[in-house]
Amino acid sequence: MGQKKLLTGNHAIAEAVKIAKPDVIAAYPITPQTPIVEKLAEMTENGELDAEFVRVESEYAALSVILGAISAGARGFTATSSQGLLYMYEVCWWVAGSRLPMVMAIATRAIGAPWNIHGDHNDIIVLRDTGWIIGMVENAQEAFDMTLQAFKVSEEVSLPFAVGLDGFQLTHTAEVVEIRDYELPKRKLLPHTIEPSSKFALNAVTSGIPKLKARHEQAKDLEKAKEIIKEVDKEFPVSYGGLVEEYKLEDADYIVVMMGGWCGDAKDAIDLLRKDGIQIGMLRLRFLRPFPTKEIEKLDGNILVVDRSNSDYRGVLGLEVSAIKNGIKNVITGFGGMELDTQDFVKIFKKFVNNEIKDVEWWYGSAER
Amino acid sequence: MVLLKGNASCQGCPHSIAFKALSYLENPIVLMPAGCSTVIAGLHPNSSLEIPCVHVPFPATPAVSYGLSTGLKKRGIKANVVAWMGDGSVDISYSLLTGSALRNDDIIVIVVDNEAYMNTGVQSSGTTFWKAKTTTSPKGKREERRDVALQMALHRVPYVATASIGYMRDFIKKVKKAGKVEGFRFIHVHCPCPPGWGFESSKTVEIARKAIQCRAWILWEYENKKFRISNISKKARGNGLKDYLLSQARLRHLSDEDIEEIRRRIEEEWKLLEHLEKL
Ligand SMILES: Cc1ncc(C[n+]2csc(CCOP(=O)(O)OP(=O)(O)O)c2C)c(N)n1
Numbered sequence A: 001m002g003q004k005k006l007l008t009g010n011h012a013i014a015e016a017v018k019i020a021k022p023d024v025i026a027a028y029p030i031t032p033q034t035p036i037v038e039k040l041a042e043m044t045e046n047g048e049l050d051a052e053f054v055r056v057e058s059e060y061a062a063l064s065v066i067l068g069a070i071s072a073g074a075r076g077f078t079a080t081s082s083q084g085l086l087y088m089y090e091v092c093w094w095v096a097g098s099r100l101p102m103v104m105a106i107a108t109r110a111i112g113a114p115w116n117i118h119g120d121h122n123d124i125i126v127l128r129d130t131g132w133i134i135g136m137v138e139n140a141q142e143a144f145d146m147t148l149q150a151f152k153v154s155e156e157v158s159l160p161f162a163v164g165l166d167g168f169q170l171t172h173t174a175e176v177v178e179i180r181d182y183e184l185p186k187r188k189l190l191p192h193t194i195e196p197s198s199k200f201a202l203n204a205v206t207s208g209i210p211k212l213k214a215r216h217e218q219a220k221d222l223e224k225a226k227e228i229i230k231e232v233d234k235e236f237p238v239s240y241g242g243l244v245e246e247y248k249l250e251d252a253d254y255i256v257v258m259m260g261g262w263c264g265d266a267k268d269a270i271d272l273l274r275k276d277g278i279q280i281g282m283l284r285l286r287f288l289r290p291f292p293t294k295e296i297e298k299l300d301g302n303i304l305v306v307d308r309s310n311s312d313y314r315g316v317l318g319l320e321v322s323a324i325k326n327g328i329k330n331v332i333t334g335f336g337g338m339e340l341d342t343q344d345f346v347k348i349f350k351k352f353v354n355n356e357i358k359d360v361e362w363w364y365g366s367a368e369r
Numbered sequence B: 001m002v003l004l005k006g007n008a009s010c011q012g013c014p015h016s017i018a019f020k021a022l023s024y025l026e027n028p029i030v031l032m033p034a035g036c037s038t039v040i041a042g043l044h045p046n047s048s049l050e051i052p053c054v055h056v057p058f059p060a061t062p063a064v065s066y067g068l069s070t071g072l073k074k075r076g077i078k079a080n081v082v083a084w085m086g087d088g089s090v091d092i093s094y095s096l097l098t099g100s101a102l103r104n105d106d107i108i109v110i111v112v113d114n115e116a117y118m119n120t121g122v123q124s125s126g127t128t129f130w131k132a133k134t135t136t137s138p139k140g141k142r143e144e145r146r147d148v149a150l151q152m153a154l155h156r157v158p159y160v161a162t163a164s165i166g167y168m169r170d171f172i173k174k175v176k177k178a179g180k181v182e183g184f185r186f187i188h189v190h191c192p193c194p195p196g197w198g199f200e201s202s203k204t205v206e207i208a209r210k211a212i213q214c215r216a217w218i219l220w221e222y223e224n225k226k227f228r229i230s231n232i233s234k235k236a237r238g239n240g241l242k243d244y245l246l247s248q249a250r251l252r253h254l255s256d257e258d259i260e261e262i263r264r265r266i267e268e269e270w271k272l273l274e275h276l277e278k279l
């Protein structure tokens, strides 16, 4: 058993990064991610962590510095949120397309306009098409665990890994977190590592087929990441179930599909409904990419997807799940820091069980629209 | 030779001349944002460069260069990491460029300045010459031109110089010097572009030299916190401005008053540099 510490989600990530020993860290402040990089700056300044901490002028620069560092075979880390993620978006594609490993923490938050610095998932979902591995945790312990695993998985498949944790809900609330005894292997050198002796150009101009091939290889390796995520999860001091966590699913007639910090409250609601004899359970998505297609195919029951992000009139997870399953219900809520407690979930789930939820429903709770 | 024969550069391309200077650096790695140089560097899986080359997003070069330089240092590997930027790349990377200078990042920035976005078809950039016609300034540019080398020197970095592909010995000397220094080094190279400016492709070097002689481009160095106008520019008498301007299609529309105004601006720049040299 490792040492136990009282840590916020942000500091849990910083502690995991310290164990991973990145060579280069570059990041730019943005609420609610800032305490991660402040902590890492402190660790590097006081010698706890032997990394180069680069004070950059923007998120675009932050990810660009890491892109350079990981091309040189170094281990890299950054963290951001919302506007910052959008600001570095071009480089996100380049990191994934360059087939280089790294880890980025994303403290998920609403995107303007209008201004809102509180939690939802509309930022992290923009990574869906880039080729990044995208995880979403439920609590500070999982934030710690997934960050450590992220370095391993990312370096196995040469794809970058984003660890999402809900802004404020997880980033700024403290929990007891076990610091795992876990050692990462040294980063292995890829054939396209850049050194003065390298005899090639990285990312030169392509046209047509070579581009299709590059993107195809990337997609195949993202698929391959599914097995690696499961293996790394299995050999870890605790296992979460791989791409998904199944909660009271075995006999469930009603299944809610969700991801992130609010799953804890939703599980409490499930426990309450179970006491009333309602057979309800949850499939918690731990990963948005690679998407747990098989795990969703297997589901046998009525499905409700609860989303904290939207595209068009639907929720983003709703869209993803409906590509696999017909007849699902989709609730969209919790934007901009809107809090849902156990009772809210009890209400939503009861309506779902009573078949009173519309196919797509924007949920305001008891608040006025 | 850094740039191999049979590459895709246009006839008389100034960038292809500038590449030669890189062979005077030890352990060079070149980073390249989008621009004509990207095309010259060749199609995957081939490369027309004999040194390792990393293509990067258009606005990212200084930061990726610094990341690479730091990553290699962490692995105990020595390299001269060169951010090879166009003038357009300077425009879009400006905040990263000054950030890099402020941190005194250990990289060499070489700006190959052909005074427009040539790769996308001759659009106006920050360094486009006063009143020059481009496809986005069809009646002539109205804005100021950006003196990026001077701006970089004001970050008090170890080494800044201007150079010209018309005077390769001077350029190479400056590249060699930069290669021996640690920290942020910046060389701004004047690169007259035949199709972009509208002159014969056999005249690239001739036009580049005319620019120096009439002081439309001034060679100087900033080293140990001291400015010094380079000998070639000191010897230049400031003659032949009208001839320089009218030998390019982009400036052939200039009236005598336009030319006088440009002369005044050039004199102001010259005086400023003389003043800086005296400090
Ligand atoms: C973010 C972004 N915006 C625009 C472009 C399109 N673009 C590619 S090259 C270029 C201009 C390059 O000009 P410059 O840096 O002066 O290099 P040159 O081709 O003149 O050598 C532009 C605008 C791009 N690649 N990325």
Ligand SMILES: [Mg+2]
Pocket (backbone or CB within 6 Å): B086, B087, B088, B112, B113, B114, B115, B116, B117, B118, B125
């Ligand atoms: Mg240009």
